[in-house]
Amino acid sequence: MLKNFKSSDIYMGRLEKNDDLLKELTNIVQQNNIEAASIKVIGAVQKARIEYYDQDKFEYKYKEFDQALEIVSCIGNISILEGKPFIHAHIILADQEGNCYGGHLAEGSKVFAAEFVIQTLQGNKLIRKFKDDTKLKLW
Numbered sequence: 001m002l003k004n005f006k007s008s009d010i011y012m013g014r015l016e017k018n019d020d021l022l023k024e025l026t027n028i029v030q031q032n033n034i035e036a037a038s039i040k041v042i043g044a045v046q047k048a049r050i051e052y053y054d055q056d057k058f059e060y061k062y063k064e065f066d067q068a069l070e071i072v073s074c075i076g077n078i079s080i081l082e083g084k085p086f087i088h089a090h091i092i093l094a095d096q097e098g099n100c101y102g103g104h105l106a107e108g109s110k111v112f113a114a115e116f117v118i119q120t121l122q123g124n125k126l127i128r129k130f131k132d133d134t135k136l137k138l139w
C-alpha cells in the first residue's frame with residue numbers, strides 16, 4: 001500500500017510546561033484541521049506513559065515512568081480516525097544515565113519542555129479502519 005502526497009505547510013511550535021504531550025498535540029492538530037502530516041518532537045518530560053502492543057493478545061500494555069526523562073526522539077503521523085485528526089506517535093526517552101525506553105506514545109506524559117515540527121501533506125486523506133489481522137485501526 002502506497003499513497004502519494006505533496007509537501008505543504010510546515011509548522012513549528014512549543015508546548016508549555018505541564019501540558020499532556022499527546023493531548024496537547026492532538027488539540028493543536030484538531031484545532032488547525034491538520035488531516036495528513038508527519039510530526040517530530042524533542043524536549044523533556046516530567047513523567048511518561050508509553051504503550052507496547054502485545055501481538056499475541058492484541059492489546060496494549062502500559063508502562064509508566066514517574067521521573068524526568070529526555071525526549072530523544074518522538075516521531076509520528078497524522079491521519080483521520082473516526083472523522084477527526086489523530087496522531088500516531090512513538091517515542092524514545094532517556095534517563096540521566098542515557099538509558100533509553102521506547103514505545104507507543106500514550107496520554108499521560110507530562111511536558112517539561114517540548115518543541116515540535118509538523119510537516120503537513122496534501123493528498124487523499126489517510127482514514128484509519130479496523131483490520132482484523134492486527135486488531136488495530138490502520139490506514
Ligand code: ZN
Binds near residue numbers: 104
Ligand atoms: Zn503505535
